[in-house]
Amino acid sequence: DTEVTQTPKHLVMGMTNKKSLKCEQHMGHRAMYWYKQKAKKPPELMFVYSYEKLSINESVPSRFSPECPNSSLLNLHLHALQPEDSALYLCASSHPAREGGNEQFFGPGTRLTVL
Amino acid sequence: SQKIEQNSEALNIQEGKTATLTCNYTNYSPAYLQWYRQDPGRGPVFLLLIRENEKEKRKERLKVTFDTTLKQSLFHITASQPADSATYLCVRSGSARQLTFGSGTQLTVLP
Numbered sequence: 001d002t003e004v005t006q007t008p009k010h011l012v013m014g015m016t017n018k019k020s021l022k023c024e025q026h027m028g029h030r031a032m033y034w035y036k037q038k039a040k041k042p043p044e045l046m047f048v049y050s051y052e053k054l055s056i057n058e059s060v061p062s063r064f065s066p067e068c069p070n071s072s073l074l075n076l077h078l079h080a081l082q083p084e085d086s087a088l089y090l091c092a093s094s095h096p097a098r099e100g101g102n103e104q105f106f107g108p109g110t111r112l113t114v115l
Numbered sequence: 116s117q118k119i120e121q122n123s124e125a126l127n128i129q130e131g132k133t134a135t136l137t138c139n140y141t142n143y144s145p146a147y148l149q150w151y152r153q154d155p156g157r158g159p160v161f162l163l164l165i166r167e168n169e170k171e172k173r174k175e176r177l178k179v180t181f182d183t184t185l186k187q188s189l190f191h192i193t194a195s196q197p198a199d200s201a202t203y204l205c206v207r208s209g210s211a212r213q214l215t216f217g218s219g220t221q222l223t224v225l226p
Binding site: 088 | 146147149154156157158159160164166204208214216217218219
């Protein structure tokens with residue numbers, strides 16, 4: 001199985017809602033990532049988990065809260081978001097053993113709209 | 116900071132021709148340069164990776180070069196097809212398991 005799955009595909013939420021994005025992979029990858037992508041822009045790294053521990057947090061606002069319950073799952077908890085947080089949220093995974101030379105496998109993304 | 120620049124926002128070519136996309140980087144050479152393809156509303160898909168000590172890498176109709184003197188990578192698609200139309204992302208990677216993305220080049224192959 002060489003696939004990263006993300007749910008839901010689309011999410012519309014109000015600024016007071018709490019929701020979660022989910023990501024799953026079964027490739028045995030021990031590095032997992034969250035990216036945010038705005039239209040016509042490249043992906044921006046948000047968080048990196050390595051062996052289920054948060055290793056990189058790119059100064060992301062606390063209204064985004066990542067969680068890695070096990071080596072196959074990655075969640076992104078959302079609370080009190082702003083309309084400017086509307087974007088495509090991408091999850092990716094990679095083999096951490098190949099430091100730097102690790103192609104990332106991306107999921108299809110969750111299209112988030114904050115009203 | 117380490118930057119990656121893709122010179123062209125958009126590139127149109129005729130079917131059957133070779134598409135050449137350019138990626139320039141600043142400061143020190145990255146250990147790796149990677150190329151991804153992204154279709155609208157989808158996640159990027161890995162295409163090729165080239166190491167700092169490699170000059171050229173090929174995969175089917177794709178070729179990537181890495182010139183540390185010019186601080187540049189070129190990505191070629193030979194015998195291009197309309198199905199090759201997409202945004203192509205150049206990415207530098209090194210330690211810390213993170214990638215720095217270029218802004219992308221939107222390629223359109225005209226039939």
